[in-house]
Amino acid sequence: MFSNSNARNTYTTMTQNFYLKGTILFLAILFCLMFSFLPVSAKETNTSGSIKLSTTKTGFTSKGKLQLKKKASKKGKTVITIPKNKECTVLKSYTNGWSLVKYSNKKGYAKTNKLSIGKEAEQLIQQMNQVCLGLFRITAYCNCAKCCGRWAGSSLSFSHRLPQEGFTISVDPSVIPLGSYVLIDGHIYYAEDTGVHGNSVDIFCSSHGSALSRGMHYSNVILLKNYRG
Numbered sequence: 001m002f003s004n005s006n007a008r009n010t011y012t013t014m015t016q017n018f019y020l021k022g023t024i025l026f027l028a029i030l031f032c033l034m035f036s037f038l039p040v041s042a043k044e045t046n047t048s049g050s051i052k053l054s055t056t057k058t059g060f061t062s063k064g065k066l067q068l069k070k071k072a073s074k075k076g077k078t079v080i081t082i083p084k085n086k087e088c089t090v091l092k093s094y095t096n097g098w099s100l101v102k103y104s105n106k107k108g109y110a111k112t113n114k115l116s117i118g119k120e121a122e123q124l125i126q127q128m129n130q131v132c133l134g135l136f137r138i139t140a141y142c143n144c145a146k147c148c149g150r151w152a153g154s155s156l157s158f159s160h161r162l163p164q165e166g167f168t169i170s171v172d173p174s175v176i177p178l179g180s181y182v183l184i185d186g187h188i189y190y191a192e193d194t195g196v197h198g199n200s201v202d203i204f205c206s207s208h209g210s211a212l213s214r215g216m217h218y219s220n221v222i223l224l225k226n227y228r229g
């Protein structure tokens with residue numbers, strides 16, 4: 001009796017194992033099938049049998065003017081032409097060498113090799129937005145007679161704003177345009193006063209003492225083109 005029931009139990013376990021293995025096998029096959037069909041369903045009609053490679057990225061038309069086509073083909077109608085050195089958005093890249101690109105709220109296809117994407121694009125954007133103006137003579141000034149001569153005593157800068165210590169700088173507007181932000185020795189300064197010539201920057205100080213203590217040195221000036229404070 002005992003051994004009989006034991007045998008039945010073993011039989012039941014074997015049957016359960018069989019069904020369990022069967023279910024696992026079935027799921028595995030289903031899984032494989034899903035994966036083999038997935039890329040097919042991800043295909044876009046316009047890109048003639050290619051597989052999507054990437055998601056949204058910043059692109060750059062550094063290699064010249066770029067026509068966005070309605071279809072991923074040279075024969076496709078032109079949707080829009082992107083000028084050289086313009087930033088655009090790369091929505092998808094495909095294995096057939098084309099990308100879906102967005103520019104000025106219009107979408108179209110372009111050859112991926114005509115675009116700069118990824119690190120290359122980031123570097124270009126950085127170069128565009130930060131321009132090293134070169135080595136400048138960096139000094140400091142206050143609004144006293146020694147520093148400003150006949151302009152001494154004025155509480156406002158050339159731009160009619162109250163100058164701020166360690167922020168307002170005096171520049172040659174033909175070298176650094178007034179209203180620009182620049183990076184010097186890791187600090188951001190605002191060009192809003194005049195009085196120096198050429199590659200010189202004078203940093204505003206609230207007292208003659210603090211202006212003297214800053215002394216004079218040479219440093220690279222980086223123009224932050226897209227910085228707005």
Ligand SMILES: [Zn+2]
Binds near residue numbers: 146147208211
């Ligand atoms: Zn002074």
